[in-house]
């Protein structure tokens with residue numbers, strides 16, 4: 001979904017003192033082979049959290065060689081029962097392949113249709129750009145997923161934290177009306193995310 005590049009590459013200078021739509025390029029004379037390799041997805045993430053999951057991102061911020069190439073990946077680790085909570089990527093379509101375990105993968109269309117399937121090792125999915133999706137570990141053991149995106153920085157709007165853990169928080173009046181429940185329910189949900 002990112003625009004096409006006008007040159008071979010543009011290794012990001014993440015510290016450049018200016019702001020552009022993307023990142024400026026590091027001078028080509030300073031580019032080395034290391035700029036095109038990344039081992040940040042080799043380690044298992046820490047899944048000790050309320051969702052029992054961990055996302056390790058290989059986007060332009062972690063792997064500057066991806067800058068302006070319109071591509072990136074994530075590693076997603078799941079504890080047994082772990083959930084990658086409903087979220088959407090405003091700038092990318094996502095595809096993924098299960099490396100280990102068994103995952104219920106699903107997304108909802110803008111016509112409010114839910115598509116889902118339980119996937120095992122080697123099986124793939126696609127989530128069209130911007131749609132809300134999740135993965136739930138439905139196997140007995142931990143699970144591992146690798147995902148790929150057609151953006152160097154897909155962005156992620158995580159539904160539960162967007163609605164219940166923003167700073168400052170969304171007024172209760174908005175949430176009680178939106179979900180047709182009382183303040184007690186909203187405050188209870190908000191309390192789960194205050195650390």
Ligand code: GLV
Nearest residue numbers: 055074076084147
């Ligand atoms: C999975 O949904 C991911 O965003 O990596």
Ligand code: MN
Nearest residue numbers: 087089094133
């Ligand atoms: Mn995703």
